[in-house]
Amino acid sequence: xxxxxxxxxxxxxxxxxxxxxxxxxxxxxxxxxxxxxxxxxxxxxxxxxxxxxxxxxxxxxxxxxxxxxxxxxxxxxxxxxxxxxxxxxxxxxxxxxxxxxxxxxxxxxxxxxxxxxxxxxxxxxxxxxxxxxxxxxxxxxxxxxxxxxxxxxxxxxxxxxxxxxxxxxxxxxxxxxxxxxxxxxxxxxxxxxxxxxxxxxxxxxxxxxxxxxxxxxxxxxxx
Amino acid sequence: xxxxxxxxxxxxxxxxxxxxxxxxxxxxxxxxxxxxxxxxxxxxxxxxxxxxxxxxxxxxxxxxxxxxxxxxxxxxxxxxxxxxxxxxxxxxxxxxxxxxxxxxxxxxxx
Numbered sequence: 001x002x003x004x005x006x007x008x009x010x011x012x013x014x015x016x017x018x019x020x021x022x023x024x025x026x027x028x029x030x031x032x033x034x035x036x037x038x039x040x041x042x043x044x045x046x047x048x049x050x051x052x053x054x055x056x057x058x059x060x061x062x063x064x065x066x067x068x069x070x071x072x073x074x075x076x077x078x079x080x081x082x083x084x085x086x087x088x089x090x091x092x093x094x095x096x097x098x099x100x101x102x103x104x105x106x107x108x109x110x111x112x113x114x115x116x117x118x119x120x121x122x123x124x125x126x127x128x129x130x131x132x133x134x135x136x137x138x139x140x141x142x143x144x145x146x147x148x149x150x151x152x153x154x155x156x157x158x159x160x161x162x163x164x165x166x167x168x169x170x171x172x173x174x175x176x177x178x179x180x181x182x183x184x185x186x187x188x189x190x191x192x193x194x195x196x197x198x199x200x201x202x203x204x205x206x207x208x209x210x211x212x213x214x215x216x217x218x219x220x221x222x223x
Numbered sequence: 224x225x226x227x228x229x230x231x232x233x234x235x236x237x238x239x240x241x242x243x244x245x246x247x248x249x250x251x252x253x254x255x256x257x258x259x260x261x262x263x264x265x266x267x268x269x270x271x272x273x274x275x276x277x278x279x280x281x282x283x284x285x286x287x288x289x290x291x292x293x294x295x296x297x298x299x300x301x302x303x304x305x306x307x308x309x310x311x312x313x314x315x316x317x318x319x320x321x322x323x324x325x326x327x328x329x330x331x332x333x
Contacts, residue, residue, distance in 0.1 A: 073236025088257035191273025
């Protein structure tokens with residue numbers, strides 16, 4: 001096991017509690033929607049995308065048809081397209097054969113943690129680092145789903161509250177440490193201010209629209 | 224929905240999601256687009272990271288409750304950031320911030 005893979009595992013460990021908490025929620029939502037435990041686990045194994053899973057379970061409960069459920073599941077995940085687009089700059093020398101397999105594990109955390117690592121002047125194999133992060137986040141997602149299905153709503157509220165804090169605190173620390181220059185600070189401020197209201201107006205889309213908007217506005221101002 | 228319908232729904236959404244994840248990494252024109260617009264994608268990435276923070280702190284589902292729990296989450300982040308400024312150690316700040324928020328919630332009867 002390479003040092004960079006170990007480094008990725010270590011960094012990925014920091015966001016594991018949040019992943020477990022989120023996917024416990026997925027397990028519970030699937031139980032409420034009436035999915036069998038096997039299909040629930042299969043949804044995490046194959047999709048690995050909690051917001052889309054939540055949206056699909058919610059729609060099925062409301063009685064929407066199959067094609068609508070699939071469409072929403074895919075559309076909510078449109079953000080992965082932009083994330084992978086960013087990763088093309090980081091994985092430019094990685095073979096396509098390896099990317100075919102590892103593309104499945106692109107998530108907000110694996111992509112952002114690799115993105116932040118790429119901005120540091122350290123000699124790190126970023127693909128190994130990404131694989132390490134992915135190993136932890138994917139394992140945490142599976143563990144969380146199993147716990148959610150097994151214990152349902154029986155998780156102590158205090159534990160659930162604490163677990164959900166790791167991701168926002170960790171990303172706050174990364175942003176404070178790694179944001180450089182007024183344009184990047186502007187992108188962060190736009191993301192902080194506009195994501196919540198847009199998420200309320202367009203659940204599942206707010207973050208994506210805000211981020212694209214931030215990029216377009218800043219590029220326009222620069223020109 | 225029956226188990227078979229769920230199986231189709233999950234496999235369909237998973238296939239579509241995989242295409243979204245893999246296409247930019249595997250398809251040459253998209254790889255070139257990524258290289259050309261690296262600044263734009265950097266801003267998008269930072270805005271997504273910031274959005275994850277504000278969404279996690281402020282929203283419960285698609286509601287904005289602004290209740291005691293929200294303030295405790297903010298307290299956790301501020302404690303972590305304050306400690307990180309003083310001692311730049313990410314795991315220490317992370318666990319201290321989350322731990323303090325949990326203790327505060329327990330203290331106030333959560």
